Amino acid sequence: DGGITQSPKYLFRKEGQNVTLSCEQNLNHDAMYWYRQDPGQGLRLIYYSQIVNDFQKGDIAEGYSVSREKKESFPLTVTSAQKNPTAFYLCASSMPGLSSYEQYFGPGTRLTVT
Amino acid sequence: AQSVTQLDSQVPVFEEAPVELRCNYSSSVSVYLFWYVQYPNQGLQLLLKYLSGSTLVKGINGFEAEFNKSQTSFHLRKPSVHISDTAEYFCAVSPIIYNFNKFYFGSGTKLNVKP
Numbered sequence: 588d589g590g591i592t593q594s595p596k597y598l599f600r601k602e603g604q605n606v607t608l609s610c611e612q613n614l615n616h617d618a619m620y621w622y623r624q625d626p627g628q629g630l631r632l633i634y635y636s637q638i639v640n641d642f643q644k645g646d647i648a649e650g651y652s653v654s655r656e657k658k659e660s661f662p663l664t665v666t667s668a669q670k671n672p673t674a675f676y677l678c679a680s681s682m683p684g685l686s687s688y689e690q691y692f693g694p695g696t697r698l699t700v701t
Numbered sequence: 702a703q704s705v706t707q708l709d710s711q712v713p714v715f716e717e718a719p720v721e722l723r724c725n726y727s728s729s730v731s732v733y734l735f736w737y738v739q740y741p742n743q744g745l746q747l748l749l750k751y752l753s754g755s756t757l758v759k760g761i762n763g764f765e766a767e768f769n770k771s772q773t774s775f776h777l778r779k780p781s782v783h784i785s786d787t788a789e790y791f792c793a794v795s796p797i798i799y800n801f802n803k804f805y806f807g808s809g810t811k812l813n814v815k816p
Contacts, residue, residue: 591744618802627710629791629808630745677744681802688733688752688795688802692744 589614591693593678598698600672608663608696610678618683619661620690623647624675633676636661637683665698672700703728705792707807714782715815722777722810724792732794734775735804736766739789748790751775762786787814 591612600606612619618637622630632645636655650669655661661680665672675697679690704727714720726732733752737745749760756768766777775792792807 627808630806635803683802689735689747689750690802690804694744695742697742
């Protein structure tokens with residue numbers, strides 16, 4: 588089955604540590620996205636990538652970093668510079684130019700930093 | 702600039718009653734419109750979308766939405782809800798000018814269906 592995998596489902600870290608969230612897709616999509624979800628705030632775009640080896644900052648990129656070395660993988664690192672990292676993180680992908688146009692979402696990773 | 706407003710953060714409704722979840726948007730360009738559903742601790746699943754054509758769009762699970770360009774609205778409706786419809790619903794727009802589909806999401810509406 589084609590889809591997006593995010594691991595782990597739950598992640599716990601101590602303050603001051605960097606942590607990397609995994610996102611893998613086997614949909615052969617060119618574009619991939621990372622969103623942060625907080626209660627009552629909807630989804631906010633952190634980073635997006637249109638093609639391999641290229642990515643752009645979204646609306647809330649500070650304290651985060653990404654890489655796109657392979658088409659199917661788009662890991663997100665939450666650095667110690669992110670002031671409030673506890674949140675639900677969602678990865679998505681899409682294929683620009685397809686008539687369906689939609690974004691497909693992974694199951695999410697809930698990060699708790701104490 | 703684009704923005705999406707979901708005025709109702711929570712909507713309580715009894716089972717088998719009709720429901721409408723409201724979505725208004727602001728955009729200086731034409732947009733595509735989407736509704737997604739999210740069950741607790743899960744990702745988002747597409748309910749329906751408007752790209753072109755008929756302004757009344759039917760989606761999964763008996764939901765439908767109507768695009769009203771003059772009122773810049775895309776309200777979601779279901780004539781009779783079930784307990785299983787309890788979830789959070791997100792409206793999203795994507796400006797057509799982009800050569801890839803950047804999305805802007807509303808803040809979500811939690812639908813609570815009571816027995």
